[in-house]
Amino acid sequence: MTGRGDGLAGAAGGPARHVPVLLEEVVAALASAEGGTILDGTFGAGGYTRALLDAHPATRVVALDRDPNAIAAGAALVASYAPRLALVETRFGELERVAREVAPEGLDGVVLDIGVSSMQLDEAERGFSFRAEGPLDMRMSGTGPSAADIVNEADETTLADIFYHYGEERRSRAIARGICEARRRTPFETTTQLAELVARFVRAEPHGPHPATRTFQGLRIAVNDELGELVRALHGAERMLKPGGRLVVVTFHSLEDRIVKQFLAARAGRVAAGSRHVPVGEPPKPSLRLATKGPVIPSEAELAANPRARSAKLRAAERLDAPAQAPLAAIETLAALPVHTRQRARR
Incomplete structure (x- = not known):
């Protein structure tokens, strides 16, 4: 869960709304880009x-957001910083297209904060939260198939793959089976309907996350193609950053972080060596230099002020002058559902 907005944290023990995570660390990582164009x-x-x-x-x-509510709410900020701020309603996977239009000379910095925002999570009518009654929606842009569409129409194997691959839910098959049985009687329409069903199959741990946490996460990622957007954004940033430009990414769960980590390592030339059975050719020149030694995580003070920052990890890299490389197949594989699911979806 992210906190991309701004504002003050709630009182001790209360919700931490609209607090930007790792803010000081993000600004410090982009210090070399100050005075230039940052996306x-x-x-x-x-x-x-x-x-x-x-x-x-x-x-x-140049700021992007696929959520029309965020675009509307940002109008006052655009006005107060005119002409230095442009706000565009689009997915962050489209950053290369936007950058070529508004900054054809290239970017000095790119920052990405992956996942659902605090505002989306806290608005029950958006359908992201299992803690509040609301329509089972989860669409960041408000368009395309909703979470209810997937839950009510996808086959059992597809549902299990979504929960396991995107949500890392070990009880994925039992949950998917339970959904398919329950929807024959009554279609799923609300968040609480789904959360209550999941709680029948996932044991609640004392002081642990809600039993539906991983299921909702996997479903939200599938609805919004979040990992596919991340992969496209990473490749787009590599192509649009100027030499010396910085790429900074904040992630909130292991699969997102794994994609970012593998991409940065590959582009920095830190790839596994070949064997005598599978030799490697001349590797391309690194296009990025790692700017952090491992992930940067929130301080104890930040965690006390904003519990939603607990799983955040920041990774950063600097663009070198070598050409951008071909898309990295390894992270495209990580972002996609298993092959058998994709084949079934095409039939």
Whole structure:
């Protein structure tokens, strides 16, 4: 869960709404980009964007968000920072297309904060939360198939793969079977309907996450193609960053972080050596240099102020002058459902 917006944390023990995660660390990682053009691929409520604009009077930010509510709410910020801020309604996987239109000379920095925003999570009518009654929706953009469409129409194997691959839910098959049996009687329409069913198959641990946490996560990622968007954004950032530009990514669960870690390592030339059975050819010149030694995680003080930051990890890299490389198949595989599911979907 992310906190991409800005504003104050709630009282002790209360919700931490709209708090940008690892804000100081993000701004520090992009310090070399100050005074240039930075693309914020996940605007939310503008927490990163505002801080980057305040850090240097010559910085220009192009911010993207697929959520029309975030775009509307950001109008006042655009006006207050005109003409240094442009806000575009689109997916962050489209960052290369947008950058070629508004910054054809290239970008000095790119920042991505992956996942659902605090505003989306806290608005029951958006259908992201298993803790509040709301329509089973989960669409960030409000368009395309909803979570209810998938739950009510996908076959059992597809549902199990979504929950296991995207949500890392070990009870995925039992949950999928239970959904298929239950929907024959009554279609799923609300978040609480699904959360209550999942709780029948996943044991609640004392002081642990809600039993439906991983199922909802997997379903949300599938609805919004979040991992596919991440893969496209990473490749787009590599192509659009100028030499010396910075790429900064904040992730909130292991599969997202694994994709970012593998991409940065491959582009930095840190790939596994070939064997005598499978020799490797001349490797391409690294296009990125790692700017962090492993992931940067929130401090104890930040965790106390914003519990939603607990799983956040920041990784950063600097663009070198070598050409951008071909798309990395390994991370495209990580972002996709198993082959048998994709084949079934095409029939």
